Amino acid sequence: MKDIQIKKLIEAEKNRQKKVINLIASENYVSKDVLEALGTELTNKYAEGYPAKRYYGGNEIIDEIEILCQTRALELFDLAEKSKGSQDRSQAGKWSVNVQALSGSPANVAVYLAVLPQGGKIMGMSLDHGGHLTHGHKVSITGKVWKQVPYGVDKNTEMINYEELMAKAIAEKPGVIVAGFTAYPRVVDFKKFREIADASGALLMVDMSHFAGLVAGKEYPSPFEYADIVTTTTHKTLRGPRSALIFTKKGVTIASGEKGEKKEISSLVDKAVFPGMQGGPHMNQIAGVAVALKEAKSADFKKYAKQVKKNAKVLAEELAKRGWRIISGGTDSHLILIDTWMEGKKNEKGAGAVAGKSASDKLEKAGIIVNKNAIPFDTRPPVDPSGIRLGTAAETTHVKKEKDFVKIAERIDKILKGE
Numbered sequence: 001m002k003d004i005q006i007k008k009l010i011e012a013e014k015n016r017q018k019k020v021i022n023l024i025a026s027e028n029y030v031s032k033d034v035l036e037a038l039g040t041e042l043t044n045k046y047a048e049g050y051p052a053k054r055y056y057g058g059n060e061i062i063d064e065i066e067i068l069c070q071t072r073a074l075e076l077f078d079l080a081e082k083s084k085g086s087q088d089r090s091q092a093g094k095w096s097v098n099v100q101a102l103s104g105s106p107a108n109v110a111v112y113l114a115v116l117p118q119g120g121k122i123m124g125m126s127l128d129h130g131g132h133l134t135h136g137h138k139v140s141i142t143g144k145v146w147k148q149v150p151y152g153v154d155k156n157t158e159m160i161n162y163e164e165l166m167a168k169a170i171a172e173k174p175g176v177i178v179a180g181f182t183a184y185p186r187v188v189d190f191k192k193f194r195e196i197a198d199a200s201g202a203l204l205m206v207d208m209s210h211f212a213g214l215v216a217g218k219e220y221p222s223p224f225e226y227a228d229i230v231t232t233t234t235h236k237t238l239r240g241p242r243s244a245l246i247f248t249k250k251g252v253t254i255a256s257g258e259k260g261e262k263k264e265i266s267s268l269v270d271k272a273v274f275p276g277m278q279g280g281p282h283m284n285q286i287a288g289v290a291v292a293l294k295e296a297k298s299a300d301f302k303k304y305a306k307q308v309k310k311n312a313k314v315l316a317e318e319l320a321k322r323g324w325r326i327i328s329g330g331t332d333s334h335l336i337l338i339d340t341w342m343e344g345k346k347n348e349k350g351a352g353a354v355a356g357k358s359a360s361d362k363l364e365k366a367g368i369i370v371n372k373n374a375i376p377f378d379t380r381p382p383v384d385p386s387g388i389r390l391g392t393a394a395e396t397t398h399v400k401k402e403k404d405f406v407k408i409a410e411r412i413d414k415i416l417k418g419e
């Protein structure tokens with residue numbers, strides 16, 4: 001690279017990534033093949049439109065890449081008509097996928113744009129209980145154009161209370177119910193969400209951004225039997241480049257436009273992505289996603305997903321043993337939420353009284369990267385909340401096992417206790 005300034009910065013960031021222990025739950029390390037696909041001439045090509053329906057010439061190879069990416073996305077989650085090596089055939093041939101959304105947030109916005117009129121209600125988990133900004137939070141466009149009906153977790157269990165959710169949905173009648181979170185460590189009962197959506201007349205959208213890799217590795221329940229729409233980022237547990245996928249169930253229709261004609265949600269979503277929100281797709285990114293999806297179908301990836309979960313369990317248990325309060329008492333995924341503040345008091349094991357910002361700063365100084373995070377019913381402000389969020393996806397890619405996570409827990413404990 002001739003640009004020395006940028007080259008140096010890239011090298012510096014590469015070294016930083018090698019040096020630290022990365023426990024950011026939403027990050028991962030892509031393979032060399034994914035990086036290679038990203039840095040190719042595919043970035044030069046304009047391809048507005050969809051395969052065989054482009055607004056520019058010269059797209060015959062681009063079409064093949066986009067179709068391959070779609071096929072691999074459907075195959076990975078056992079949705080393709082003829083999935084190779086598929087165990088679960090129940091959803092085969094029933095889904096479409098759009099691979100053009102540039103990232104998770106635009107993917108979610110595109111869904112609402114497709115299926116909800118302005119001012120329509122999105123029932124999503126509130127940010128401070130673990131939802132994402134794009135689930136209708138007021139600072140996001142999703143809370144400005146549409147209206148959030150927030151739900152949270154139960155104060156005692158710190159898990160979703162499905163009865164409360166049902167009552168709220170029936171009372172509020174949202175257009176879309178969103179299941180899927182940024183900081184909720186437990187499994188989600190998608191069947192219950194389906195019942196709630198049916199009882200309230202809503203579409204069920206699952207945002208599986210965080211746990212998509214675990215679903216692919218059969219380590220987390222699949223939402224496809226129950227959802228109408230499934231969105232996901234491709235760069236968290238799924239270990240691909242930054243991008244997103246939007247899956248829509250075939251045959252699901254809604255009244256749309258001025259005449260209220262029934263239209264398939266898959267075609268409404270395609271139109272919302274392009275031309276509704278975006279112009280030309282980023283074809284180098286789509287090729288990188290295709291590479292990652294093939295990798296995620298491998299036996300190695302299944303082992304990886306299993307290890308991610310085992311590591312998270314060990315990390316949570318080891319921290320709990322040392323006195324730290326794990327939100328909801330544990331984890332069923334790659335993600336752990338820890339109350340480091342514990343109402344400002346230290347317990348008999350010396351854990352507690354460290355606010356989230358201070359916890360994350362102290363850990364960063366020692367080379368452990370995490371993010372400060374609100375806990376449910378947090379009494380502290382978002383800039384310095386009561387907890388931190390940890391995840392095991394990135395370090396499991398760096399082949400860390402349970403014994404390594406015991407050591408990581410020991411270090412975290414010592415650093416937070418100032419030892």
Ligand SMILES: Cc1ncc(COP(=O)(O)O)c(C=O)c1O
Nearest residue numbers: 103104105132181182207209233
């Ligand atoms: C559940 C969920 N949805 C959507 C997003 C948004 O993804 P992006 O940052 O790619 O826009 C995130 C990102 O953290 C997320 O956790």
